[in-house]
Amino acid sequence: TEFRIPAGKVCLSPVIDCCDGMPVSWTIGTSPNAELANRMLRDACSTLGDGEHPIIHSDRGCHYRWPGWIRIRKEHKLTRSTGAKGCSPDNAAAEGFFGRLKQEFFHGRDFAGVTIKGFIERLDAYMTWYRDERIKLTFGTSIAKRRRELGLMA
Structure with a gap:
């Protein structure tokens, strides 16, 4: 997603x-380029345990079709799921996350005087x-704490 300040x-x-x-990994930059997408996927793959080969869903953006991204996906044996053209329900998890993010962090705030780095x-x-502290009502605790309680993360 993009933020204009x-x-x-x-x-x-x-x-x-x-x-x-849970946001498993993320990258932040000033351009939606191959390095941003590739680093995000490499970071996510670094959290996988032995034998874990999840499905990775993406939209049809060009950065998810670049050779580097495809190579990383294949190296880690990730199954690719791509949304149907014009079918927003395919991207519901990400769009819901982006909506919460923009409501809680971005909208209604003044970023005048804030640098890109800031x-x-x-x-x-x-x-x-x-990831670590926000309370998810379904769990009554943070996502990270819930995963630790279930023995899914250290």
Whole structure:
């Protein structure tokens, strides 16, 4: 997703676990380019255990068709799921996350005087808070704490 602030444009590329909504990994930059998408996927793959080969869903964006992204996906034996053209329900998990993110972090706030670097730092801090501390009502605790309780993460 993209954020436009007075200082310029910032792009966020996350991997969201559709099971519990946890942002598994994310990258932040000023352009939705191959490096942003590739680093996001490499970071997500680094969290996989032996024998884990999940399905990765993406939209039809060109950065998910670039050779580097496809190579990383194949190296980690990820099954690819691509949304149907014009079918937003395919992207519901990501779009719901982006809606919460923009409502809680972005909309109604004034970013005048905030540099690109400063905005990226704030966005990264929000993402970390969302993953580690934000209470998910379904669980009554944070996603990370719930995963630790279930023995799914250290």
